[in-house]
Amino acid sequence: MNSYSRFMELALREAETAYEKNEVPVGAIVVDSNGAIIGRGYNQVEMLCDTTAHAEMIALTSAMGTMQEKYLTDCTLIVTMEPCPMCAGAMVNA
Structure with missing residues (x-):
């Protein structure tokens, strides 16, 4: 399993948490250039x-706090x- 597969597995776990809380099941992970997880949501x-x-x-706010x-x-x-467009814009600006 490559590192991106591992990170996607972690993002899917975040999505499961959302689902368990009756939210739209979306999860996200932010990784730095060394492969360290610096944010999740x-x-x-x-x-x-x-x-x-x-x-x-x-996840972006969490990563900004970490960094x-x-x-x-x-x-x-x-x-x-x-x-969505809002999140895509935030990613570009981050």
């Missing part, structure tokens, strides 16, 4: 009553579903 729109609480947004940086240079986001 799952959809929490219903739980937080926040239309921006998508898995990608939560103490607003730009995630040389990082990769692995997500279980095609990102």
Whole structure:
């Protein structure tokens, strides 16, 4: 199993968590250039009553907190579903 398969497995686990909480089952993982996981997230729109609480947004915010940086240079986001326009924009800006 290559590293991206492993990261996708972890993102799928995040999606399972969302599903268990009656959220849209999407999960995301952010990995730095060394292959370390620096952020993770799952959809929490219903739980937080926040239309921006998508898995990608939560994972990016988590990664930025870990790195103490607003730009995630040389990082990769692995997500279980095609990102919406809001999340795609956040990825470009990160």
